[in-house]
Amino acid sequence: MIRHTTLLLLAFGLAAPVPVFADPPTSHVLSQSTATIASGDTLDSVLGRASISPNVRAEAALALAGVYDLTELRPGHRLEWAAEKIDPTRLLRLSLFVDDGVEINLSFNGPITAERLDPPIREVDRRETLTLQGPLYEALVAANAPERFAVDLTALLAGQVDFRRDIKGGESFALVWREDQLPDGSIAGEPRLNYARLELTDRVLELVASDAAGPVIVFEDGEAVQRSAAPILGARLSSVFGRRNHPVLGGVRMHTGIDYAAPVGTEVSATGAGRIIFAGTIRGYGLTVDIDHGGGVVTRYAHLSEITDTAEQGTRVKAGSRIGAVGATGLVSGPNLHYEVRVDGRPIDPTDREALSAQEIASVDDLNALTTWRKETGFKSAKMEDRG
Template identity: 80%
Template sequence: MIRSAFLILAIAAFAPLQAVADPPTAHLPVAFEATIAPGDTLDSVLGHAGIPGTVRAEAALALSGVYDLTDLRPGHRIEWTTASWDPASLTRLSLFVEDGVEIALSFDGPIAAQRLDPPVRETDRRETLTLNGTLYDALMARNAPERFAVDLTALLAGQVDFRRDLKGGETFALVWQEDQLPDGSIAGEPRLSYARLELADRVLELVATEAAGPVIVFEDGEAVQRSAAPILGARLSSVFGRRNHPVLGGVRMHTGIDYAAPVGTDVSATGAGRVIFAGTIRGYGTTIDIDHGGGVVTRYAHLSEIAEDVRVGTRVKAGDEIGAVGATGLVSGPNLHYEVRVDGRPVDPKDQDALPEQEIASAEDLDTLATWRSETGFMTAIDGERG
């Protein structure tokens, strides 16, 4: 819990002003600040500062119209001012939450709340890395988003094994966009547009046309895969195969892969298909099954919710949002369980033959590939002939 002693002392320090006849500072507001610690709530922080329960309740009610107070996290800040003649009287309160967003309360008249989003500037980042260790280490050395280590490993899993196929010295080029706040910090999630991995015997390229949409993987200039990651920026917490079950105990077969992520994180369809189940399955919790044809079905389990427009019969494309991460079913914490079944039999989702062939690259996709090659200086003979 936040140490409240300094807050109470600060309030007490201004009490003598009430005994002074109209000093120059008698009507100036007094400012306070606190940082949320594990276990803290807005109510507990203001309560320790001596703010009456009725005022705290009114503030929480007004804030609920623009912000869910259960989203307050350690590290978020609270700033408030009180009248110097009444340290328990709020005159203004602001929450500073993720991405520089301020949730401000005004007490001039009826309590009113508003969300103040800071101005952001979209910036392009381009890096060319030499892989002499792990992809994660190479990204960290260039201050690139660490989440790309997970995303790229998942998206390119059908073509390369990052643990076995990399011998050292490979070139990895990346292009992404990020939103920069006025103080130079980054808001929201980075958006990958292009990646290129030069192996000894082939070149792999990845083109993403939308932040959470499908990506197309090219091998030596030929489109070989069109898919989307089921979740972006998550940690791979369990792989396919036998493991110690985290809830039931004992060694059991794990029929998919798990991604650990906060409740509410978007979950996307990995390929085009038709929803054949959307409901609850014992052990899996809230679950969606998508039929991709050819006997292939993907399963997305432990969800907290199913997207409003997703139901049995709904047709989806790679990258379509279908639900959100949860902790339903037999789980030890929030995660997405992603599973691929072929003719009813679970297979490793990282198997490049797990999903059926689908339309891969359009003429527009090929033009996008050529554009990124040109802009990053990776023109090839094929591009020259086409131009």
């Protein structure tokens, strides 16, 4: 009756035209969904649980692959998508939110298109000088410095200092690093260590990293004593050298190396210069690389997911050369790198001071970098009294 009356008034010009049916709100047209990637999830499995058709899932994966490597999908990444409410299996748009503020948007209006949005990143140089009163990890947390440096420095300085026994309290510690900040102030990617200085009671240790991806030079009282690289950066030390309960076989057995827990695919590097004498599979160790450093010293990198194409038997490598990636091959309970040092065929604790001897001296660039970082942190030389 109301509709008929309105039409009659319009016919005599007595009412302004109004639409007979207004467009329904967007919420009546779209079905909005979101999902957080969990362990074992893939793009296909998440969309499959939402009853998205296999054809659409395949098209979405193909479009995404043009701007993002879907093998990098990790727990915690987020998917958001919109579909027709009357047909929730038909996607209208999809967004993938991954690490470092990166957002990838797909549009299904016509041919599927993908757009990757990378947030602006600002490089920031950070430095801290502090006094150790306990574990290095606690000092880094208190200074709002990257906690991962506690593991990295323990590995990089293993030949010169034992952080569990040599730190008595009161030692001066300086650190310089670079990090990438997102617009919201959060950190993108991994921080890059440039310089570290530790003043012990009887000596001064300094570490210089001229290239974030390469080896580091360790100086003791101003003299270069070691050129090496950590086998893996930013990982958690999950098992130490010595007797332990085997996580797979059970029972107390000798653990002939140290383990670093890290996600599958994390880069693994040679800790020193040498020649690859084995690259393949060893029972129990899984995919493995052995490097001969001379003088009877061999390092082993096991449980790898892959070995780089350049890491072939007979190939010479430098400290910091990438040789493979973390995996879970062999007798292992989860992804990790098993790192081993053998001297004349006998496994020794990789954290022992003599595990890897000095192999190369510092270059001119390394010495210039050492001078630069000393000045920037308020030190003139390796001597403890030369400050300010």
